[in-house]
Amino acid sequence: MQTVDFFPPMVDDPRWFGRIAAANSLSDVYAMGGRPITAMNLVGWPRDLDLELLGEVLAGGLEKTVEAGAVLCGGHSVVDQEIKFGLSVTGLVQPQRFWRNGGALVGDALVLTKPLGIGPATTAIKRDVATPALIAKAMAQMAMLNKAACEAVLDLPVHGATDVTGFGFVGHACEMAEGAGLALDCEAAALPLLDGVLDVVRAGVMSGGCSRGKQHFGPRVAIGAGVDPAVADLVFDAETSGGLLLAVPETAVGKVVQRLRAAGAISQAVVGRFVPRPAGAPALTLR
Numbered sequence: 001m002q003t004v005d006f007f008p009p010m011v012d013d014p015r016w017f018g019r020i021a022a023a024n025s026l027s028d029v030y031a032m033g034g035r036p037i038t039a040m041n042l043v044g045w046p047r048d049l050d051l052e053l054l055g056e057v058l059a060g061g062l063e064k065t066v067e068a069g070a071v072l073c074g075g076h077s078v079v080d081q082e083i084k085f086g087l088s089v090t091g092l093v094q095p096q097r098f099w100r101n102g103g104a105l106v107g108d109a110l111v112l113t114k115p116l117g118i119g120p121a122t123t124a125i126k127r128d129v130a131t132p133a134l135i136a137k138a139m140a141q142m143a144m145l146n147k148a149a150c151e152a153v154l155d156l157p158v159h160g161a162t163d164v165t166g167f168g169f170v171g172h173a174c175e176m177a178e179g180a181g182l183a184l185d186c187e188a189a190a191l192p193l194l195d196g197v198l199d200v201v202r203a204g205v206m207s208g209g210c211s212r213g214k215q216h217f218g219p220r221v222a223i224g225a226g227v228d229p230a231v232a233d234l235v236f237d238a239e240t241s242g243g244l245l246l247a248v249p250e251t252a253v254g255k256v257v258q259r260l261r262a263a264g265a266i267s268q269a270v271v272g273r274f275v276p277r278p279a280g281a282p283a284l285t286l287r
Helices: 014-030 051-067 118-126 132-143 147-152 168-180 197-202 208-220 229-234 250-263
Strands: 002-007 035-045 071-079 084-092 109-112 160-163 182-186 221-223 244-248 269-276 284-286
Touching (some): 014 051, 014 084, 014 147, 014 160, 035 051, 051 071, 109 168, 109 250, 118 132, 118 197, 118 208, 147 250, 168 182, 168 244, 168 269, 168 284, 197 229, 208 221
Parallel strands (some): 035 071, 182 284, 221 284
Antiparallel strands (some): 002 084, 109 244, 160 244, 182 269
16 A cells, blocks of 8 residues: 655644654554555755754654654655655555445444544644643644554454544544445544643634535534534544544444553544435434
8 A cells, every 4th residue: 555645834843743744644554454664755845944953853754654663765855935744655454454434334333543633732732822731632642653553453343444634523434424325423422532622622723624624524414403512613623643433343342442442542432323324314413
């Protein structure tokens, strides 16, 4: 398998930016049940910016590449007005274990392995209104590889999977449901959230990804009247290096949750169920 991803900084610390961008790039391989084997750097760097800072970015990326068990084998850089960094990653996967995002079956549970809320958190960081605690939690979560979560359930039945990134929870969950020809019934109270992020959302701090997500996915989603408005906004916002979404049969849920907990996944939340989708019904219902 082959994947590529890169983006501009969302945190001020160059080493942490490198870690986060690399973890985000590597995540696409884990979301397909694969193992990264090689990576190449992709860099856009302003001509007049200190190259020592670039060294820190690359060092952070290398840390995560090594942690993933992959080999960094070069890369490419260009002069750019805006800083950009990421990886092109090559991975291997057993064909019989390849996770497709549209493979869910009726009755499957949807399990999420990281809390939501990175979009509002990084927006708060950019606007200098994030608390030190929120900054620390957001950076640590974004830099956490999905390696352990992926490996923990490789021998268990996973019918479908993806990771939660730029399209937010709603976008990627809809992608799974629609790809399977089904609908998702989700519980708002079951969604794991980054500590303190609802206060940020209630203060009106959301990224542009939230409004774009609502515009694109809103017509395919039904949100119950009892859902907290802050949660109803947050699920549309973009995530960076988010967790895995795993569609697993009900009979395997207990084992999946147990394995994820033992592997150190920061969430093992069962957030919804796949159900038949009658004609004209929403792809996702949040109650």
